Every structure is written in C-alpha cells, then in structure tokens.
Amino acid sequence: MFGFLLGEALRDLRRAGRVAVSAIVLITLSLAALGAFWLLSSNLAEAVVQFRERVKIVVYLKREPSSGESRALVERVRALPGVAVVRYVGKAEALGTLKQVLGKDAAVADALPQNPLPASLEITPTAEGATLEGARALVMRLGALPETDEVGGGVEWMEQFAHGRRLLWLFGLGVGAVLAAAAILTVTTATTLVLHARRDEMEIMRLVGAPEHVVRLPLLLQGMMQGLLGAMLAIWLLVGCYAILGPRVEPLVRETLGLARLTFLRPHNVAFLMLAGTLLGGVGGILARGRAEP
Amino acid sequence: MIELHRVSKVYSVGPVKVPALSDVSFRVGKGEFVTLCGPSGAGKTTLLRLLYREEIPTEGEIEVLRQDVTALTRSQVAALRRSIGIVFQDAKLLPGRTVYENVAFVLRVLGTPRREITGRVFDALRAVGLSARAQAYPPQLSQGEAQRAALARAVARKPLLLIADEPTGNLDEGMAAEVIEIVRDIWAGGTTVLFATHQATLAAALKQRTLSLQNGRLLKDEG
Numbered sequence: 156m157f158g159f160l161l162g163e164a165l166r167d168l169r170r171a172g173r174v175a176v177s178a179i180v181l182i183t184l185s186l187a188a189l190g191a192f193w194l195l196s197s198n199l200a201e202a203v204v205q206f207r208e209r210v211k212i213v214v215y216l217k218r219e220p221s222s223g224e225s226r227a228l229v230e231r232v233r234a235l236p237g238v239a240v241v242r243y244v245g246k247a248e249a250l251g252t253l254k255q256v257l258g259k260d261a262a263v264a265d266a267l268p269q270n271p272l273p274a275s276l277e278i279t280p281t282a283e284g285a286t287l288e289g290a291r292a293l294v295m296r297l298g299a300l301p302e303t304d305e306v307g308g309g310v311e312w313m314e315q316f317a318h319g320r321r322l323l324w325l326f327g328l329g330v331g332a333v334l335a336a337a338a339i340l341t342v343t344t345a346t347t348l349v350l351h352a353r354r355d356e357m358e359i360m361r362l363v364g365a366p367e368h369v370v371r372l373p374l375l376l377q378g379m380m381q382g383l384l385g386a387m388l389a390i391w392l393l394v395g396c397y398a399i400l401g402p403r404v405e406p407l408v409r410e411t412l413g414l415a416r417l418t419f420l421r422p423h424n425v426a427f428l429m430l431a432g433t434l435l436g437g438v439g440g441i442l443a444r445g446r447a448e449p
Numbered sequence: 450m451i452e453l454h455r456v457s458k459v460y461s462v463g464p465v466k467v468p469a470l471s472d473v474s475f476r477v478g479k480g481e482f483v484t485l486c487g488p489s490g491a492g493k494t495t496l497l498r499l500l501y502r503e504e505i506p507t508e509g510e511i512e513v514l515r516q517d518v519t520a521l522t523r524s525q526v527a528a529l530r531r532s533i534g535i536v537f538q539d540a541k542l543l544p545g546r547t548v549y550e551n552v553a554f555v556l557r558v559l560g561t562p563r564r565e566i567t568g569r570v571f572d573a574l575r576a577v578g579l580s581a582r583a584q585a586y587p588p589q590l591s592q593g594e595a596q597r598a599a600l601a602r603a604v605a606r607k608p609l610l611l612i613a614d615e616p617t618g619n620l621d622e623g624m625a626a627e628v629i630e631i632v633r634d635i636w637a638g639g640t641t642v643l644f645a646t647h648q649a650t651l652a653a654a655l656k657q658r659t660l661s662l663q664n665g666r667l668l669k670d671e672g
C-alpha cells in the first residue's frame with residue numbers, strides 16, 4: 156500500500172510540473188540562505204573564540220616589583236572578576252621581547268643606557284571580561300590598582316568586536332526575514348499546486364470509500380518529497396559555492412577574522428537542513444489537506 | 450436494501466431555495482433491478498446522491514444496507530460506499546490514466562492485494578467488453594466505451610448495490626442496448642441494481658420495476 160501511495164505522490168510531482176519545480180526552487184533558496192547564514196555564523200563564532208583568546212589587556216606598572224611582591228600582585232589581580240589568566244612580565248623579559256622583534260636591529264636596544272621598558276601584567280580576560288562592558292569594567296578596576304601606571308590594549312579590540320557581532324546579528328535578522336517570506340511563499344504555492352493536481356483523484360477516492368489516510372497521505376508524501384529534493388539541491392548549492400568561493404574568500408577571512416580557513420557545515424547541520432526541508436514540504440501537504448476539507 | 454421514508458431535498462443556492470425532491474418514499478429489496486425514470490431535472494441524480502451520502506436529505510429518513518445514512522460518521526460513510534458501485538452521470542474517469550489504471554486505481558485505494566489486481570481488472574473489462582481498450586486513455590474513448598469503462602470500475606470490486614446514473618445518457622440505441630445487457634449480466638450475478646434514465650422508452654424496454662419521478666415527486670411505482 157505504501158508503495159502505491161508513494162507512486163501516487165511521485166505522479167503528482169511530475170504532473171504538477173512547473174509549479175512543483177518552482178516550489179522546490181523556493182525551498183532550495185530558503186534552505187540555501189539558511190545554510191549560508193549558518194556557515195557564516197559558525198565561522199564567525201569560531202573567530203569570536205579566537206579573538207577572545209588573543210585579546211590581552213596590559214597593565215604597565217609604576218615600578219618593577221620584587222619577585223615576592225610580583226607574586227602577590229599576580230594573585231590579587233587574578234582574584235579580580237573578569238580575569239582568566241595573569242602573566243607577569245618583568246623589565247628584562249620585556250626588553251628581550253623587544254630585541255626579538257627588532258631582530259638584526261637589536262643592537263639599537265643594546266645601546267640604550269638603561270632599560271626603558273616598564274614591568275607589566277599581561278591579562279587574558281574571561282568570557283564575561285571579553286564583552287565590551289566587561290572589558291570596560293575590568294580596565295577601570297585595573298586602573299584603580301595603586302601599582303598601575305597605565306592600562307593598554309584590549310578595549311579597541313572590544314569595540315571592533317562588539318561592532319562585528321552587531322553586524323552579524325543584523326545579518327541574521329535580514330536572512331531570517333527573507334527566509335520566512337520565501338518559506339511562506341513556498342508552502343502556499345505547494346498547497347495550491349498539490350490541491351489542483353489531485354482534485355479528481357481525491358474526489359474519486361472519497362466517492363468509492365477509500366479510508367481517509369489513503370486519501371490524504373499522497374499529498375503529505377508529495378510535499379515531503381518536494382521538501383527533501385529542495386533540501387538536497389540547497390546542500391549541493393552550498394557545497395558548490397563553498398568549493399568555488401571558499402579559496403577566493405579565505406585570504407580576506409584570514410586578514411579580517413584571523414581564521415586560517417572557512418569551515419563547511421557539520422554533518423548534523425546538513426542533517427538538520429534535510430529534515431527542515433522535509434518538514435517544510437510536509438507542512439505544505441498538511442495545509443493542502445486542511446483546505447481540501449469540505 | 451434501500452428504504453426511503455418521506456424524503457425531501459431542498460438545495461439552498463444563497464438565498465434561493467431549489468426544491469429537488471419532495472416527499473419521496475419507497476423500498477428496494479435485495480437482488481431487485483429498479484429503473485428510475487424521469488425527465489431532465491426530475492431529481493434522479495439528487496436521489497441517487499442521497500443514497501451514498503453525497504447529499505443529506507432536508508427531511509425524511511434514508512436507510513441503505515440497514516444503515517441510517519444521515520447518522521453515519523465519516524469512516525462509516527466510507528465503509529458504506531465500499532459496498533456500493535457507482536456509475537456517475539459524468540463518468541468521472543481520470544483523464545491522465547488508462548482504462549486499466551482507472552479501474553486498478555479504485556481497487557488499489559481500497560486495499561486490494563497487489564497480485565489480485567490485474568486479474569480483477571481484466572475480469573471487469575471483459576465483462577463490459579473493453580479488454581482490447583485497456584491501454585487507451587479516456588479522451589481517446591467513444592462515449593459508449595467511456596460509460597462501459599465507468600461500469601467496469603464500478604463493478605470490479607463486486608459491490609452489493611450498483612447505482613448507475615444514466616449510463617446510456619448520450620448513447621445511440623445500439624450502444625445503449627449493449628450497456629443495458631452488461632448491467633443485466635451484473636444484476637444476474639446477484640447485485641442489486643438502481644438504474645436511472647431519462648428515456649421512457651428505454652425504461653419500458655427494460656421491463657423491470659420502474660419508479661417515475663417528475664419535479665421531485667414520485668409519480669408511479671410499477672412493474
């Protein structure tokens with residue numbers, strides 16, 4: 156029986172022709188948009204994690220503390236809210252780093268009469284400390300320490316960061332709106348086409364006393380097949396775009412986001428898209444059922 | 450088998466009331482062949498549609514196969530219809546399917562096992578003399594062939610009751626006679642038959658019990 160119902164559903168799909176194709180295309184587009192957004196946002200989320208790891212706040216100290224003092228200071232700062240890791244950088248270490256950076260010009264540093272670099276604390280904030288507000292509060296707290304000369308780094312990063320996330324959020328909203336409109340359109344189109352194509356069959360089925368599920372199931376199956384087809388096309392589309400555009404975008408991504416490469420959707424995302432397509436099409440079938448009621 | 454008690458049907462078309470049947474009562478026993486005769490607009494189709502619950506009577510009671518049709522649930526209606534073979538006035542063949550597929554379609558939706566289908570479809574097509582046209586599509590059929598295909602579809606599942614709404618409607622005499630012979634054969638097989646026609650001569654030629662309808666009233670019940 157199921158084979159028969161599936162056959163009926165396939166037949167409708169063929170018969171509905173152009174309208175079925177446009178319904179599938181609409182489902183494809185909306186799912187491709189969803190998938191693309193997903194791909195971007197998961198990559199951005201990855202970038203966010205990396206940002207956070209790289210964000211450092213540096214506290215320059217008024218004078219170099221003794222090793223006992225510095226250990227106590229590190230302990231005190233580590234206890235502050237929003238602080239994940241604290242590293243003490245003494246004057247000598249700072250100069251060493253500078254020499255490394257200067258490379259073959261390091262002799263310039265050697266010529267200095269005394270070490271001009273201050274001792275400092277390198278602070279990695281926690282997740283809360285890495286938000287814009289959290290970072291501001293943290294900078295204030297660090298600035299208030301009696302040992303602090305100046306607090307640097309971090310906040311400009313934070314600003315950019317907050318801006319990026321706002322953009323991401325807006326982008327998500329826009330895609331969501333387009334997606335919703337496309338999906339509604341798809342479902343409506345599917346509803347009308349399915350009803351039209353099956354009207355005669357449904358009338359005959361009812362008149363000869365077919366059980367209600369037999370009358371209705373082909374509609375549902377047909378909708379679900381449309382949705383699944385749309386989802387598969389969407390995934391192909393995404394794979395294609397990823398393969399073609401990915402290598403081109405990657406240098407840009409490396410510079411702006413600091414990501415080595417764009418990652419594609421994970422298997423569970425792909426499975427979700429397939430499911431979403433099938434459901435989307437199924438909803439069209441169910442709506443068609445609803446309207447078919449006398 | 451069928452029992453109508455003071456049945457009336459009034460269609461409401463917006464504010465307009467169209468009376469189609471008034472105060473109709475009769476009874477049909479198992480195995481009978483009953484002709485329903487009346488001019489166009491007399492209410493024949495309406496009466497038949499009441500029997501398989503496509504319409505609900507405005508007044509009166511209807512019993513078909515020992516069931517009060519007005520009181521049935523949706524699934525009971527479906528069960529009732531499975532016992533009734535119907536030839537619709539407009540045939541209602543699915544144009545995109547061959548004659549074979551049209552007959553098989555009904556068997557399949559009613560859950561006939563797959564391996565029985567071919568045999569039963571060809572039995573039915575042979576009974577109406579249409580086996581040679583099994584692969585033709587309805588638009589390629591003559592009117593007589595189309596009516597016979599509809600008949601084959603109605604009897605393929607061996608109904609207890611056959612309702613035929615003007616199966617000879619647009620046919621010439623020779624073709625009409627053929628269709629009538631087929632219906633007679635089906636009746637001879639034990640099926641109760643209700644046969645509607647607007648041709649009084651045809652009704653007379655059938656020499657069976659005849660219900661005469663006019664303007665929605667039952668004028669005569671004779672034979």
Ligand SMILES: Nc1ncnc2c1ncn2[C@@H]1O[C@H](COP(=O)(O)OP(=O)(O)OP(=O)(O)O)[C@@H](O)[C@H]1O
Pocket residue numbers: 460461462467468469487488489490491492493494495496538647
């Ligand atoms: N669905 C409907 N809505 C409104 N009026 C209807 C409807 N169906 C039939 N009628 C009216 O009811 C009356 C009886 O119609 P019916 O179709 O039962 O006649 P009939 O005897 O089958 O005629 P014919 O021989 O032309 O098929 C007619 O006046 C018709 O216009």
Ligand SMILES: [Mg+2]
Pocket residue numbers: 493494495538614
């Ligand atoms: Mg009629």
